[in-house]
Amino acid sequence: MTEDSDDGSLVRRCSGGDRRAFEVLVARYQKTVYNAALRMLHDREEARDVVQTVFLKAYENLDGYDPKFKFYSWLYRIALNESIDTLQRRRPNGVLDLDAPDDGPGPEEAVGQGQARDALVRALMTLSTEYRAVVVLRHFVDCSYEDMAQILGLPEKTVKSRLFSARQLLRSAVEAQGPQR
Amino acid sequence: MSIASEHLDLIQADLDGELDGPARAELARYLLAHPEARAEREALARVCSALDSIPAEAPPPDLQSRIMAALPPLRRSSPAPLRFAAGLAGAALVATLAYQLGATRAPLPSSHLVGTMAQPAQDRVTAAAAGAVRDEARVQVGPFAAVIALHGTPTSPRVSVSVQAGAGLEVVARAGDQEIRLDAPALSRSSGGAPVVEFQSLPQPGTGAVQVDIVDPVSDAVLQRTTLRFDTEK
Numbered sequence: 051m052t053e054d055s056d057d058g059s060l061v062r063r064c065s066g067g068d069r070r071a072f073e074v075l076v077a078r079y080q081k082t083v084y085n086a087a088l089r090m091l092h093d094r095e096e097a098r099d100v101v102q103t104v105f106l107k108a109y110e111n112l113d114g115y116d117p118k119f120k121f122y123s124w125l126y127r128i129a130l131n132e133s134i135d136t137l138q139r140r141r142p143n144g145v146l147d148l149d150a151p152d153d154g155p156g157p158e159e160a161v162g163q164g165q166a167r168d169a170l171v172r173a174l175m176t177l178s179t180e181y182r183a184v185v186v187l188r189h190f191v192d193c194s195y196e197d198m199a200q201i202l203g204l205p206e207k208t209v210k211s212r213l214f215s216a217r218q219l220l221r222s223a224v225e226a227q228g229p230q231r
Numbered sequence: 232m233s234i235a236s237e238h239l240d241l242i243q244a245d246l247d248g249e250l251d252g253p254a255r256a257e258l259a260r261y262l263l264a265h266p267e268a269r270a271e272r273e274a275l276a277r278v279c280s281a282l283d284s285i286p287a288e289a290p291p292p293d294l295q296s297r298i299m300a301a302l303p304p305l306r307r308s309s310p311a312p313l314r315f316a317a318g319l320a321g322a323a324l325v326a327t328l329a330y331q332l333g334a335t336r337a338p339l340p341s342s343h344l345v346g347t348m349a350q351p352a353q354d355r356v357t358a359a360a361a362g363a364v365r366d367e368a369r370v371q372v373g374p375f376a377a378v379i380a381l382h383g384t385p386t387s388p389r390v391s392v393s394v395q396a397g398a399g400l401e402v403v404a405r406a407g408d409q410e411i412r413l414d415a416p417a418l419s420r421s422s423g424g425a426p427v428v429e430f431q432s433l434p435q436p437g438t439g440a441v442q443v444d445i446v447d448p449v450s451d452a453v454l455q456r457t458t459l460r461f462d463t464e465k
Contacts, residue, residue: 069299069302072299072302073295073299076295076298076299077295080290080294080295080298081287081289081290082287084288084290084294085287085288088288094288094291098290098291098294101290101294101298102294102297102298102301105298105302106298106301106302109302109303110303166281167281167284167285170281170282170285171285174282185282188247189279189282189283189285190285190287194249195244195247195249210240210243210244213243213247214239214240214243217243217275217278217279220278220281220282221274221275221277221278224277224278224281225274225277
Protein backbone atom coordinates (compact mmCIF):
# COMPACT_ATOMS: atom_id res chain seq x y z
CA MET A 51 0.00 0.00 0.00
CA THR A 52 1.28 3.44 -0.86
CA GLU A 53 0.28 6.90 0.21
CA ASP A 54 -1.08 7.52 -3.28
CA SER A 55 -3.38 4.49 -3.28
CA ASP A 56 -6.84 5.45 -4.46
CA ASP A 57 -9.60 5.94 -1.93
CA GLY A 58 -11.53 2.87 -3.04
CA SER A 59 -8.69 0.46 -2.48
CA LEU A 60 -7.91 2.07 0.87
CA VAL A 61 -11.52 1.69 1.96
CA ARG A 62 -11.48 -1.98 0.93
CA ARG A 63 -8.36 -2.52 2.99
CA CYS A 64 -9.95 -0.74 5.93
CA SER A 65 -12.97 -3.03 5.67
CA GLY A 66 -10.59 -5.93 5.84
CA GLY A 67 -9.21 -4.62 9.10
CA ASP A 68 -6.22 -2.60 7.86
CA ARG A 69 -5.93 0.38 10.21
CA ARG A 70 -2.92 1.70 8.35
CA ALA A 71 -5.09 2.16 5.26
CA PHE A 72 -7.50 4.24 7.30
CA GLU A 73 -4.60 6.30 8.63
CA VAL A 74 -3.72 7.19 5.04
CA LEU A 75 -7.28 8.37 4.49
CA VAL A 76 -7.13 10.45 7.65
CA ALA A 77 -3.88 12.03 6.55
CA ARG A 78 -5.35 12.72 3.13
CA TYR A 79 -8.55 14.39 4.24
CA GLN A 80 -8.13 15.70 7.77
CA LYS A 81 -7.05 19.17 6.67
CA THR A 82 -9.97 19.67 4.30
CA VAL A 83 -12.49 18.28 6.77
CA TYR A 84 -11.01 20.48 9.48
CA ASN A 85 -11.26 23.61 7.36
CA ALA A 86 -14.80 22.79 6.28
CA ALA A 87 -15.83 22.39 9.91
CA LEU A 88 -13.88 25.50 10.90
CA ARG A 89 -15.70 27.63 8.34
CA MET A 90 -19.04 26.18 9.32
CA LEU A 91 -18.43 26.70 13.04
CA HIS A 92 -15.89 29.54 13.37
CA ASP A 93 -14.42 27.73 16.35
CA ARG A 94 -11.18 25.76 16.18
CA GLU A 95 -11.86 23.57 19.19
CA GLU A 96 -15.27 22.53 17.92
CA ALA A 97 -13.85 21.98 14.44
CA ARG A 98 -11.24 19.65 15.88
CA ASP A 99 -13.92 17.69 17.72
CA VAL A 100 -16.01 17.48 14.56
CA VAL A 101 -13.07 16.08 12.59
CA GLN A 102 -12.53 13.39 15.20
CA THR A 103 -16.20 12.46 15.14
CA VAL A 104 -16.30 12.44 11.34
CA PHE A 105 -13.46 9.97 11.01
CA LEU A 106 -14.72 7.81 13.84
CA LYS A 107 -18.17 7.61 12.22
CA ALA A 108 -16.65 6.92 8.85
CA TYR A 109 -14.57 4.09 10.29
CA GLU A 110 -17.49 2.58 12.13
CA ASN A 111 -19.73 2.78 9.07
CA LEU A 112 -17.38 1.79 6.29
CA ASP A 113 -19.69 -1.08 5.43
CA GLY A 114 -22.33 1.53 4.63
CA TYR A 115 -20.10 3.26 2.11
CA ASP A 116 -20.99 2.53 -1.51
CA PRO A 117 -17.85 2.63 -3.66
CA LYS A 118 -19.78 3.92 -6.64
CA PHE A 119 -19.83 7.26 -4.83
CA LYS A 120 -16.70 9.27 -4.12
CA PHE A 121 -15.32 8.58 -0.68
CA TYR A 122 -14.63 12.23 0.00
CA SER A 123 -18.22 13.17 -0.85
CA TRP A 124 -19.37 10.78 1.82
CA LEU A 125 -16.82 12.16 4.26
CA TYR A 126 -17.75 15.79 3.61
CA ARG A 127 -21.41 14.96 3.97
CA ILE A 128 -20.73 13.55 7.44
CA ALA A 129 -18.63 16.62 8.23
CA LEU A 130 -21.42 19.02 7.29
CA ASN A 131 -23.97 17.05 9.30
CA GLU A 132 -21.71 16.99 12.33
CA SER A 133 -21.02 20.71 12.02
CA ILE A 134 -24.71 21.47 11.83
CA ASP A 135 -25.40 19.25 14.82
CA THR A 136 -22.71 21.13 16.72
CA LEU A 137 -24.25 24.47 15.78
CA GLN A 138 -27.63 23.31 16.97
CA ARG A 139 -26.27 22.10 20.28
CA ARG A 140 -24.39 25.35 20.74
CA ARG A 141 -27.09 27.75 19.65
CA PRO A 142 -30.54 26.23 19.99
CA ASN A 143 -32.08 29.49 18.81
CA GLY A 144 -29.78 29.68 15.81
CA VAL A 145 -28.23 32.98 16.87
CA LEU A 146 -24.48 33.13 16.58
CA ASP A 147 -22.39 35.20 18.94
CA LEU A 148 -19.85 36.58 16.55
CA ASP A 149 -18.08 38.49 19.26
CA ALA A 150 -17.12 35.27 20.97
CA PRO A 151 -13.35 35.05 21.03
CA ASP A 152 -11.67 32.47 18.88
CA ASP A 153 -8.66 30.47 19.97
CA GLY A 154 -6.35 33.30 19.00
CA PRO A 155 -5.09 34.78 15.79
CA GLY A 156 -4.77 32.33 12.94
CA PRO A 157 -2.77 32.50 9.73
CA GLU A 158 -5.38 34.64 8.05
CA GLU A 159 -4.69 37.46 10.45
CA ALA A 160 -0.97 36.91 10.36
CA VAL A 161 -0.51 37.33 6.63
CA GLY A 162 -2.10 40.75 6.37
CA GLN A 163 -5.46 41.74 4.95
CA GLY A 164 -6.62 40.40 8.25
CA GLN A 165 -9.33 42.96 8.75
CA ALA A 166 -10.99 42.37 5.39
CA ARG A 167 -10.78 38.63 5.72
CA ASP A 168 -12.07 38.70 9.24
CA ALA A 169 -15.05 40.75 8.08
CA LEU A 170 -15.72 38.23 5.35
CA VAL A 171 -15.40 35.26 7.70
CA ARG A 172 -17.82 36.91 10.07
CA ALA A 173 -20.19 37.69 7.22
CA LEU A 174 -20.01 34.03 6.28
CA MET A 175 -21.18 33.15 9.76
CA THR A 176 -24.25 35.32 9.36
CA LEU A 177 -25.45 33.19 6.46
CA SER A 178 -27.99 30.47 7.07
CA THR A 179 -26.43 27.03 7.36
CA GLU A 180 -27.75 25.97 3.96
CA TYR A 181 -26.12 28.96 2.25
CA ARG A 182 -22.94 28.64 4.30
CA ALA A 183 -22.67 24.96 3.39
CA VAL A 184 -22.52 25.66 -0.34
CA VAL A 185 -19.96 28.43 0.11
CA VAL A 186 -17.81 26.18 2.30
CA LEU A 187 -18.00 23.31 -0.16
CA ARG A 188 -17.13 25.53 -3.12
CA HIS A 189 -14.47 27.80 -1.67
CA PHE A 190 -12.92 25.80 1.17
CA VAL A 191 -13.34 22.25 -0.06
CA ASP A 192 -13.05 23.09 -3.76
CA CYS A 193 -16.02 20.97 -4.81
CA SER A 194 -17.53 21.02 -8.28
CA TYR A 195 -21.25 21.61 -8.73
CA GLU A 196 -21.66 17.88 -9.26
CA ASP A 197 -19.84 17.02 -6.03
CA MET A 198 -21.83 19.61 -4.10
CA ALA A 199 -25.09 18.24 -5.42
CA GLN A 200 -24.11 14.74 -4.39
CA ILE A 201 -22.90 15.80 -0.95
CA LEU A 202 -25.98 17.90 -0.22
CA GLY A 203 -28.41 15.56 -1.92
CA LEU A 204 -29.78 18.42 -4.00
CA PRO A 205 -30.24 19.02 -7.71
CA GLU A 206 -27.34 20.93 -9.26
CA LYS A 207 -29.70 23.74 -10.16
CA THR A 208 -30.57 24.22 -6.49
CA VAL A 209 -26.91 24.17 -5.54
CA LYS A 210 -26.11 26.88 -8.08
CA SER A 211 -29.05 28.96 -6.97
CA ARG A 212 -28.04 28.75 -3.32
CA LEU A 213 -24.45 29.56 -4.17
CA PHE A 214 -25.50 32.62 -6.14
CA SER A 215 -27.74 33.86 -3.32
CA ALA A 216 -25.06 33.26 -0.73
CA ARG A 217 -22.50 35.19 -2.73
CA GLN A 218 -24.89 38.07 -3.18
CA LEU A 219 -25.34 38.20 0.58
CA LEU A 220 -21.57 38.23 1.07
CA ARG A 221 -21.12 40.87 -1.57
CA SER A 222 -21.90 43.78 0.68
CA ALA A 223 -19.29 42.62 3.17
CA VAL A 224 -16.69 42.48 0.44
CA GLU A 225 -17.67 45.78 -1.13
CA ALA A 226 -17.52 47.49 2.23
CA GLN A 227 -13.85 46.55 2.41
CA GLY A 228 -13.04 47.90 -1.04
CA PRO A 229 -11.20 46.11 -3.86
CA GLN A 230 -9.21 43.04 -2.87
CA ARG A 231 -5.50 43.28 -3.26
CA MET B 232 -31.73 46.84 -17.68
CA SER B 233 -31.83 43.67 -15.65
CA ILE B 234 -29.65 40.68 -16.40
CA ALA B 235 -31.45 37.50 -17.42
CA SER B 236 -31.06 34.66 -14.96
CA GLU B 237 -29.60 32.44 -17.65
CA HIS B 238 -26.78 34.91 -18.10
CA LEU B 239 -26.25 35.20 -14.35
CA ASP B 240 -25.96 31.40 -14.32
CA LEU B 241 -23.37 31.60 -17.06
CA ILE B 242 -21.42 34.28 -15.22
CA GLN B 243 -21.31 32.24 -12.06
CA ALA B 244 -20.45 29.02 -13.86
CA ASP B 245 -17.63 30.81 -15.66
CA LEU B 246 -16.16 32.05 -12.38
CA ASP B 247 -16.45 28.54 -10.96
CA GLY B 248 -14.65 27.03 -13.94
CA GLU B 249 -17.72 25.05 -14.95
CA LEU B 250 -18.23 26.45 -18.45
CA ASP B 251 -17.22 24.68 -21.61
CA GLY B 252 -15.81 26.48 -24.64
CA PRO B 253 -19.01 27.28 -26.55
CA ALA B 254 -20.78 28.53 -23.43
CA ARG B 255 -17.80 30.66 -22.53
CA ALA B 256 -17.80 32.16 -25.99
CA GLU B 257 -21.50 32.91 -25.72
CA LEU B 258 -20.92 34.60 -22.39
CA ALA B 259 -18.04 36.63 -23.77
CA ARG B 260 -20.25 37.94 -26.55
CA TYR B 261 -22.97 38.80 -24.07
CA LEU B 262 -20.58 40.60 -21.73
CA LEU B 263 -19.18 42.60 -24.59
CA ALA B 264 -22.62 43.95 -25.40
CA HIS B 265 -23.89 44.42 -21.83
CA PRO B 266 -21.85 46.63 -19.51
CA GLU B 267 -24.20 46.01 -16.59
CA ALA B 268 -23.49 42.29 -16.91
CA ARG B 269 -19.77 43.02 -16.94
CA ALA B 270 -20.16 45.00 -13.72
CA GLU B 271 -22.10 42.15 -12.17
CA ARG B 272 -19.42 39.68 -13.18
CA GLU B 273 -16.72 41.87 -11.64
CA ALA B 274 -18.64 42.16 -8.38
CA LEU B 275 -19.17 38.42 -8.21
CA ALA B 276 -15.53 37.84 -9.06
CA ARG B 277 -14.50 40.08 -6.15
CA VAL B 278 -16.58 37.99 -3.75
CA CYS B 279 -15.09 34.77 -5.08
CA SER B 280 -11.59 36.16 -4.97
CA ALA B 281 -12.05 37.35 -1.39
CA LEU B 282 -13.33 33.95 -0.32
CA ASP B 283 -10.53 32.15 -2.11
CA SER B 284 -7.98 34.42 -0.44
CA ILE B 285 -8.85 33.04 2.99
CA PRO B 286 -6.06 30.56 3.58
CA ALA B 287 -6.65 27.03 4.79
CA GLU B 288 -5.56 26.43 8.34
CA ALA B 289 -3.47 23.50 9.42
CA PRO B 290 -5.30 21.15 11.76
CA PRO B 291 -3.84 20.62 15.23
CA PRO B 292 -0.63 18.60 14.89
CA ASP B 293 -1.86 15.85 17.18
CA LEU B 294 -5.22 15.48 15.45
CA GLN B 295 -4.33 12.43 13.37
CA SER B 296 -2.88 10.55 16.32
CA ARG B 297 -5.95 11.41 18.40
CA ILE B 298 -8.24 10.13 15.67
CA MET B 299 -6.34 6.88 15.32
CA ALA B 300 -6.21 6.39 19.07
CA ALA B 301 -9.99 6.79 19.30
CA LEU B 302 -10.77 4.11 16.73
CA PRO B 303 -12.32 0.88 17.97
CA PRO B 304 -10.41 -2.41 17.61
CA LEU B 305 -9.65 -3.89 14.24
CA ARG B 306 -12.72 -4.74 12.25
CA ARG B 307 -13.52 -7.38 9.69
CA SER B 308 -15.76 -7.35 6.64
CA SER B 309 -19.46 -7.79 7.28
CA PRO B 310 -21.25 -11.04 6.48
CA ALA B 311 -22.97 -11.25 3.12
CA PRO B 312 -26.46 -10.02 4.14
CA LEU B 313 -24.99 -6.91 5.70
CA ARG B 314 -22.86 -6.24 2.67
CA PHE B 315 -26.00 -6.34 0.57
CA ALA B 316 -27.63 -3.80 2.85
CA ALA B 317 -24.54 -1.63 2.83
CA GLY B 318 -24.45 -1.62 -0.93
CA LEU B 319 -27.92 -0.26 -1.10
CA ALA B 320 -27.24 2.17 1.72
CA GLY B 321 -24.59 3.89 -0.29
CA ALA B 322 -26.96 4.15 -3.18
CA ALA B 323 -28.65 6.93 -1.23
CA LEU B 324 -32.22 6.11 -2.07
CA VAL B 325 -34.51 9.01 -2.72
CA ALA B 326 -38.15 8.72 -1.82
CA THR B 327 -40.02 11.16 -3.97
CA LEU B 328 -43.54 11.94 -3.04
CA ALA B 329 -44.78 13.56 -6.21
CA TYR B 330 -47.96 15.26 -5.32
CA GLN B 331 -50.69 14.60 -7.84
CA LEU B 332 -50.30 12.16 -10.67
CA GLY B 333 -48.21 13.61 -13.41
CA ALA B 334 -46.87 16.37 -11.21
CA THR B 335 -43.72 18.00 -12.49
CA ARG B 336 -40.53 17.93 -10.46
CA ALA B 337 -39.60 21.55 -10.64
CA PRO B 338 -36.79 22.65 -8.29
CA LEU B 339 -38.06 23.40 -4.84
CA PRO B 340 -37.74 26.86 -3.36
CA SER B 341 -34.98 26.72 -0.79
CA SER B 342 -37.21 28.31 1.81
CA HIS B 343 -39.36 25.19 1.71
CA LEU B 344 -36.56 22.73 2.16
CA VAL B 345 -36.51 21.01 5.47
CA GLY B 346 -34.39 18.19 6.67
CA THR B 347 -31.56 18.70 4.24
CA MET B 348 -28.06 18.38 5.56
CA ALA B 349 -27.88 22.12 5.70
CA GLN B 350 -31.05 22.35 7.67
CA PRO B 351 -31.81 19.15 9.56
CA ALA B 352 -35.37 17.96 9.72
CA GLN B 353 -37.51 19.81 12.18
CA ASP B 354 -40.89 18.57 11.01
CA ARG B 355 -40.50 15.13 12.53
CA VAL B 356 -43.67 14.27 14.35
CA THR B 357 -45.02 11.27 16.12
CA ALA B 358 -47.36 8.90 14.36
CA ALA B 359 -50.06 9.80 16.82
CA ALA B 360 -49.89 13.42 15.78
CA ALA B 361 -50.42 12.52 12.17
CA GLY B 362 -54.13 11.80 12.66
CA ALA B 363 -56.40 9.17 11.11
CA VAL B 364 -54.89 7.16 8.29
CA ARG B 365 -56.91 7.48 5.06
CA ASP B 366 -54.69 5.19 3.04
CA GLU B 367 -51.32 3.64 3.50
CA ALA B 368 -48.80 1.51 1.70
CA ARG B 369 -45.70 -0.34 2.67
CA VAL B 370 -42.75 0.19 0.37
CA GLN B 371 -39.67 -1.97 0.34
CA VAL B 372 -36.53 -1.73 -1.75
CA GLY B 373 -33.78 -4.04 -0.61
CA PRO B 374 -33.21 -3.47 3.09
CA PHE B 375 -35.15 -0.20 3.11
CA ALA B 376 -38.77 -0.40 4.21
CA ALA B 377 -41.23 2.30 5.13
CA VAL B 378 -44.92 2.82 5.64
CA ILE B 379 -46.19 5.86 3.79
CA ALA B 380 -49.56 7.02 5.02
CA LEU B 381 -52.10 9.55 3.84
CA HIS B 382 -53.89 11.59 6.51
CA GLY B 383 -56.21 14.57 6.70
CA THR B 384 -58.75 15.41 4.05
CA PRO B 385 -58.63 16.06 0.31
CA THR B 386 -58.70 19.77 1.10
CA SER B 387 -56.06 19.51 3.82
CA PRO B 388 -53.91 16.50 3.02
CA ARG B 389 -50.94 15.28 5.01
CA VAL B 390 -48.45 12.53 4.32
CA SER B 391 -46.32 10.72 6.86
CA VAL B 392 -43.35 8.46 6.25
CA SER B 393 -42.47 5.92 8.91
CA VAL B 394 -39.16 4.19 8.30
CA GLN B 395 -39.48 0.56 9.39
CA ALA B 396 -36.11 -0.76 8.28
CA GLY B 397 -32.96 0.55 6.72
CA ALA B 398 -32.93 3.66 8.87
CA GLY B 399 -29.24 4.00 8.08
CA LEU B 400 -30.06 4.65 4.45
CA GLU B 401 -30.19 8.16 3.15
CA VAL B 402 -33.64 9.14 2.03
CA VAL B 403 -35.11 12.29 0.65
CA ALA B 404 -38.86 12.56 0.84
CA ARG B 405 -40.43 15.09 -1.47
CA ALA B 406 -44.07 16.14 -1.47
CA GLY B 407 -45.61 19.02 -3.32
CA ASP B 408 -43.39 21.99 -2.59
CA GLN B 409 -41.70 20.41 0.40
CA GLU B 410 -38.67 18.20 0.80
CA ILE B 411 -37.37 16.36 3.85
CA ARG B 412 -34.00 14.71 3.98
CA LEU B 413 -33.82 11.70 6.25
CA ASP B 414 -30.12 11.16 6.44
CA ALA B 415 -28.70 8.69 8.87
CA PRO B 416 -27.71 11.24 11.54
CA ALA B 417 -31.16 12.80 11.40
CA LEU B 418 -32.84 9.44 11.87
CA SER B 419 -30.61 8.45 14.72
CA ARG B 420 -31.76 11.52 16.59
CA SER B 421 -35.29 10.21 16.72
CA SER B 422 -36.26 8.78 20.06
CA GLY B 423 -38.60 5.86 20.58
CA GLY B 424 -40.38 3.93 17.85
CA ALA B 425 -39.88 4.15 14.14
CA PRO B 426 -38.67 7.52 12.87
CA VAL B 427 -41.57 9.39 11.34
CA VAL B 428 -41.77 12.57 9.36
CA GLU B 429 -44.87 14.35 8.18
CA PHE B 430 -45.57 16.73 5.37
CA GLN B 431 -48.17 19.33 6.23
CA SER B 432 -49.90 22.18 4.43
CA LEU B 433 -49.67 20.41 1.11
CA PRO B 434 -51.63 21.74 -1.86
CA GLN B 435 -54.89 19.97 -2.59
CA PRO B 436 -54.43 16.94 -4.82
CA GLY B 437 -56.51 17.53 -7.90
CA THR B 438 -57.00 13.82 -8.47
CA GLY B 439 -57.41 12.94 -4.80
CA ALA B 440 -54.35 10.75 -5.10
CA VAL B 441 -50.76 10.93 -3.96
CA GLN B 442 -48.06 9.26 -5.98
CA VAL B 443 -45.09 7.89 -4.11
CA ASP B 444 -41.90 7.02 -5.95
CA ILE B 445 -38.80 5.34 -4.61
CA VAL B 446 -36.06 6.56 -6.91
CA ASP B 447 -32.43 5.70 -7.38
CA PRO B 448 -30.80 9.16 -7.23
CA VAL B 449 -27.94 8.15 -9.47
CA SER B 450 -29.86 6.69 -12.39
CA ASP B 451 -33.10 8.48 -11.52
CA ALA B 452 -34.83 5.17 -12.12
CA VAL B 453 -38.09 4.62 -10.26
CA LEU B 454 -37.55 1.55 -8.12
CA GLN B 455 -41.05 1.41 -6.71
CA ARG B 456 -44.20 3.47 -7.21
CA THR B 457 -47.23 3.61 -4.96
CA THR B 458 -50.38 5.70 -5.12
CA LEU B 459 -52.37 6.64 -2.04
CA ARG B 460 -56.02 7.67 -2.40
CA PHE B 461 -58.49 9.44 -0.20
CA ASP B 462 -61.38 7.28 -1.39
CA THR B 463 -59.81 4.07 -0.08
CA GLU B 464 -61.78 2.59 2.78
CA LYS B 465 -59.64 1.27 5.64
